[in-house]
């Protein structure tokens with residue numbers, strides 16, 4: 001998933017054309033049919049006008065019928081070419097867009113999750129969907145119309161020369177140039193308007209995404225009016241960006257219309273002045289209008305060029321965004337005969353250079369044991385776990401699994417060694433079975449049953465109406481927090497990797513749930529090397545070792561009882577827990593007997 005590095009470099013048109021260079025055959029065919037379409041359409045109009053001129057000059061039906069049939073044939077050819085052009089060009093654009101989207105998904109995977117924390121979800125959705133959709137106009141229309149206009153427009157001027165004479169051709173050419181001049185003159189404004197519109201739309205999308213995800217919190221804290229005010233402001237910005245864009249686009253349309261009128265009038269005056277016969281005069285005037293077809297079609301799409309080019313920049317920016325970690329390792333996975341040891345060796349790390357979070361952490365999780373990380377909030381526990389999952393690389397020092405520095409392994413190989421159970425596991429809006437099979441596609445009924453039993457999913461599974469085929473709702477909304485965590489543990493059991501990183505839920509549990517969860521954790525940790533970010537005393541007591549992180553340094557490592565006796569920061573941590581007093585006093589908690 002991390003590969004698929006795009007072959008595009010450069011922004012805007014350069015990037016767009018570079019992508020197109022991989023699809024030259026369908027592009028060439030689209031241009032060919034666009035030329036046939038436009039040339040046939042123009043010829044049909046000119047021929048019909050010439051026929052009308054001849055009829056007015058008293059020509060007989062015998063002379064007019066062949067012109068009629070030619071006009072009909074050219075119209076039919078135009079229709080057929082139009083259909084084929086539209087078919088091939090859209091096929092081309094969908095193919096290119098599918099490729100770009102694949103690259104975008106690859107980019108998400110490459111920069112995730114380290115790089116994604118800096119980005120808003122709504123912004124990424126706009127880039128993956130709307131921005132890449134905007135490029136459709138370029139691949140299905142703009143690029144093809146530019147190429148066709150380069151062929152058809154000069155041909156129209158030459159045709160004008162042969163029908164209406166040199167003076168008519170000279171009268172037409174400046175208007176054709178004038179039609180392109182205004183959009184070219186307004187190009188900078190168009191680019192700015194496109195960027196403004198995209199920015200406003202992204203801001204709107206981000207607000208709406210936040211609204212959907214945070215509605216419960218917003219309403220319960222009475223933030224509804226503020227939120228509505230923010231949405232209204234985003235709406236106003238969007239409307240004003242759209243207004244500027246459409247005012248400029250309208251101006252360009254008007255300019256195109258004036259140029260067509262001016263060209264027809266100039267050719268008419270020149271023809272009349274030169275004493276052109278009626279058929280040639282009518283054909284010239286018709287051609288003066290028809291010659292604008294390629295340019296009009298081009299102008300229709302270049303009106304949104306600012307949006308297209310800005311979208312291209314945004315897509316290519318994302319494609320070129322460097323990964324949070326460099327995927328340069330080529331070492332083979334360590335050959336394991338059992339769970340490997342995990343070692344943090346003098347690890348230094350900070351999310352930005354000015355503020356170190358880990359300040360020389362050296363810590364070993366012996367093979368096959370469970371080490372619980374304890375520490376005050378912000379001490380760096382999750383950060384240490386991030387490094388073991390290679391969401392980031394240390395600035396100094398090394399993280400090793402089975403003696404191999406993680407940076408020496410290809411990124412795609414790491415999931416073979418390490419499995420992550422996050423604090424809030426993401427559950428897809430799908431059945432429980434599909435959510436579990438994510439960890440082991442095609443898992444047998446037995447595999448699923450064992451994992452569910454070991455992770456203590458079975459007790460609540462029996463209460464669900466459709467068992468494993470129950471749809472768990474958006475992000476698993478149909479399950480409780482504790483149930484979601486047990487599903488996450490079942491996934492880890494199905495995944496069955498030798499090293500486990502477990503970010504324990506910090507939510508308080510009742511005694512029964514606590515016992516169930518601990519049983520599930522014991523089962524998943526069995527036979528694995530486990531690093532657990534501990535939030536519960538039960539976990540600290542059950543762990544083989546506890547490491548105390550204090551302001552990015554290891555304050556002490558040992559068993560729970562040892563640390564209580566000798567490590568002041570640890571004593572303070574334990575005391576801070578809701579039931580610490582009972583523990584220190586030796587007063588048994590309701591479930592203590594069962595665990596000691």
Ligand SMILES: Nc1ncnc2c1ncn2[C@@H]1O[C@H](COP(=O)(O)OP(=O)(O)OP(=O)(O)O)[C@@H](O)[C@H]1O
Nearest residue numbers: 117351352357375376377378379380381382383384
């Ligand atoms: N993505 C990030 N970007 C910048 N700073 C971060 C990021 N994630 C964490 N931090 C900072 O790094 C420090 C350590 O955070 P970390 O999440 O590792 O602490 P923790 O010990 O796991 O805390 P908790 O128990 O509250 O989860 C904190 O000061 C935090 O604000």
